[in-house]
Amino acid sequence: MLEINNLEVGYGSIKALHGVSLKVPEKSIVTLIGANGAGKSTTLRAISGLIKSKGGTVRYDGEDITNMAAHKIVGKGLCHVPEGRMVFANLTVEENLRMGAYLRNDKAGIAEDMEYSFHMFPRLKERIAQAAGTMSGGEQQMLAIARAIMSKPRCLMLDEPSLGIAPMLVRSIFEQIVAINRDRGITVLLVEQNANLALAISQHGYVLETGKVLLEDTSAALRSNPQVRAAYLGG
Ligand SMILES: Nc1ncnc2c1ncn2[C@@H]1O[C@H](COP(=O)(O)OP(=O)(O)OP(=O)(O)O)[C@@H](O)[C@H]1O
Numbered sequence: 119m120l121e122i123n124n125l126e127v128g129y130g131s132i133k134a135l136h137g138v139s140l141k142v143p144e145k146s147i148v149t150l151i152g153a154n155g156a157g158k159s160t161t162l163r164a165i166s167g168l169i170k171s172k173g174g175t176v177r178y179d180g181e182d183i184t185n186m187a188a189h190k191i192v193g194k195g196l197c198h199v200p201e202g203r204m205v206f207a208n209l210t211v212e213e214n215l216r217m218g219a220y221l222r223n224d225k226a227g228i229a230e231d232m233e234y235s236f237h238m239f240p241r242l243k244e245r246i247a248q249a250a251g252t253m254s255g256g257e258q259q260m261l262a263i264a265r266a267i268m269s270k271p272r273c274l275m276l277d278e279p280s281l282g283i284a285p286m287l288v289r290s291i292f293e294q295i296v297a298i299n300r301d302r303g304i305t306v307l308l309v310e311q312n313a314n315l316a317l318a319i320s321q322h323g324y325v326l327e328t329g330k331v332l333l334e335d336t337s338a339a340l341r342s343n344p345q346v347r348a349a350y351l352g353g
Pocket residue numbers: 129132133134152153154155156157158159160161201311
């Protein structure tokens with residue numbers, strides 16, 4: 119569904135990605151792990167058109183979308199939940215969810231997905247009229263994911279959904295990522311520092327190091343790889 123070939127991205131004269139290639143098969147969950155500064159977020163930004171790449175190609179659903187405008191890419195059902203949640207702080211939970219659906223006009227479908235969002239995260243329903251900026255970090259992460267679902271994506275890219283969130287909420291968020299994939303057939307590209315959890319729910323994984331793919335394998339194989347265990351899984 120997503121095929122990235124030899125992607126090169128720089129910020130000014132500094133190169134952040136040196137030819138990254140990866141594949142995300144339709145309806146799968148693929149994990150991208152790597153240390154701080156490895157280029158994980160940069161990879162997602164380049165795929166979703168938020169930054170221009172200097173080389174390489176991004177193919178989505180058979181179409182070359184390299185350097186296409188970000189809003190066009192969202193329109194194709196490829197949705198990016200960036201690092202740091204980025205909900206609209208002054209809007210309520212409900213308003214944030216409606217913003218997620220702004221490119222749609224299927225009223226019944228929107229209502230259905232709103233219900234699905236509340237089914238995924240009942241806490242959002244309890245806080246439906248609360249300003250998003252006043253919610254806890256974990257609640258805002260739930261809202262960011264639910265808002266992405268409201269855009270009716272076929273492929274969802276999540277950048278560190280567990281960052282700075284209490285373990286109990288992390289578990290619930292990961293359970294819902296699995297459910298989104300299983301029940302709705304949404305393809306997921308997951309960037310995570312929590313390599314243990316991410317590799318546990320994905321089928322395939324990539325390890326990024328200083329802008330290059332260092333390792334690629336099934337998630338099960340990566341979990342038992344001594345190099346990965348030492349660097350990312352705490353030994
Ligand atoms: N806006 C920017 N301007 C200049 N350099 C940047 C910018 N954003 C990222 N970089 C650099 O690009 C490299 C890759 O950064 P990126 O944010 O993709 O890493 P990451 O793997 O997501 O790290 P983290 O785990 O800390 O989120 C880093 O060296 C970073 O300093």
